[in-house]
Amino acid sequence: MAPQGPWIALVGPGSDAAQSDLAHAEDAGAAVAEAGAVLVCGGLGGVMEAACRGARSRGGLTVGLLPGSYRADANGWVVVALPTGLGEARNALIVRCADALVAVGGGWGTLSEIALALRAGLPVVGVDTWQLARDGIAVDGVVGAADGRAAVEEAMRRLGHGAQPRVS
């Protein structure tokens, strides 16, 4: 009855996403749905909207955790929209709900979600997203992928093809 697959958090910029980010996000969303996974995101526009549209094009389940208090803020492709009223603190909830995280592009909010996911030990795959270093040396953490579909496939592979998700 309930969705059986893992939950993939799809994070990235809202209003200032690049065209290529939007294309990657839509492909990623479609791949999430094809894999039988649930897509969870921040529920707003830009990368979030493109990812939800992609997932819905394949009949997937999309969950949006909104920063504000109004359900109507969700983009039109979110099936289950939760107005949290927590502001940016909702980023931690997105990560907590996820078994893996895929970042496409990204500003500071996206970086906070990448960091929280790595803190929690989740697989994190990125397309055109942040590069992290300490003392001039690149730090492993975000696995790079060439495009949105490849990113989701890599995330699913790291979850054992969804066979052993962390919490489902």
Added chain:
Amino acid sequence: MAPQGPWIALVGPGSDAAQSDLAHAEDAGAAVAEAGAVLVCGGLGGVMEAACRGARSRGGLTVGLLPGSYRADANGWVVVALPTGLGEARNALIVRCADALVAVGGGWGTLSEIALALRAGLPVVGVDTWQLARDGIAVDGVVGAADGRAAVEEAMRRLGHGAQPRVS
């Protein structure tokens, strides 16, 4: 595509629910689904589980906001289970997601949800739940209903039969 109806929060005790509470909760859950509304709850056992089972018996959508960090804590009738990791602070999120609240039985956690819902101006309907007074005088707030189905019907009526939900 997305559920169009309002969200009804169904709250009540977990482990120490009375048999009559469970029966009312299951009927209430079924009525929520029949009304085309979304059922949101704390996702655990007792009243929450009975309500989700009732909603699923009619094909309804059930959302569980768990206090802990593990999705597996959700009862088996929750379609969309979110491990919030917020403890009892998640009660405020249940209320924030809801257009109306139905309480069946209830302990202290239920009382906190009733209070937050009244604070937010939501319709609150109760079956065998708390009676509130100040200075020995009953305080209006929780609308009494005879059973679970009547409670949901009253909540829907106060939402204008779902025609004008607060935030959808």
Added chain:
Amino acid sequence: MAPQGPWIALVGPGSDAAQSDLAHAEDAGAAVAEAGAVLVCGGLGGVMEAACRGARSRGGLTVGLLPGSYRADANGWVVVALPTGLGEARNALIVRCADALVAVGGGWGTLSEIALALRAGLPVVGVDTWQLARDGIAVDGVVGAADGRAAVEEAMRRLGHGAQPRVS
């Protein structure tokens, strides 16, 4: 160095407090400080402001957990003001920080804090506050006190005069 006493949450209405509520709150705040306890509250006006003023008149430490995002929203008697940006979800944080709770008067928000404190097993003492019943029978929970000072003294007594606070 750090305050050694327990933390007493002082809760009650903001803008619509009765004059007697304000007087009780100011006395209660003074009693908290005299007992060497820390006063934690919602940081706004009405009962919260009166309680902080009372505590400061005896040199006590006052902590305000604000619902909004601006420190300037705090009343002038809050020493440590934290803008949480969590809205009413901050009520759960007030309770989590407290070893006991004193309610003076109160609306729905106050009732939510009383309920969360009882849920957490804290001593709860009230002056002119909510009366709770189930099936027409009063439910123990909130210990009544005649005035603000007596309420704090009762709370301290239930904490073993502060000798064994829950978490300090």
Added chain:
Amino acid sequence: MAPQGPWIALVGPGSDAAQSDLAHAEDAGAAVAEAGAVLVCGGLGGVMEAACRGARSRGGLTVGLLPGSYRADANGWVVVALPTGLGEARNALIVRCADALVAVGGGWGTLSEIALALRAGLPVVGVDTWQLARDGIAVDGVVGAADGRAAVEEAMRRLGHGAQPRVS
């Protein structure tokens, strides 16, 4: 009566801090107190403890927002310890309380706080912390400083020497 200065968030690793991180953090804490600012942190060990010790050595006010539910988890130099029970979601509260952020060293949790602070438009100064890039090009955001004291001085300078803090 209340502390007048801005709030500086001091963030960095707990258990796995380098010796140089601890030295920078202690100096930074002392500089925060000398500047009349309030030090807010996660309240635990490592960089957090060193910073609090530095601040207390100058009589400063230290606030710790703990991830767990027990006040006793705080290091011994925290004056005001708040057990939030929010887990890593408390990182967002640390940032929300702050007028500027200083990072010393840092793991993933620290990176999440840096990102949230930049998202909120706060000045962020770092010592031996994360370097951020997109498309192989360094992204401005974290202002580098040579040591803990210099970091705090730079943060205060960017706040107009504390004359115009964001929210105080």
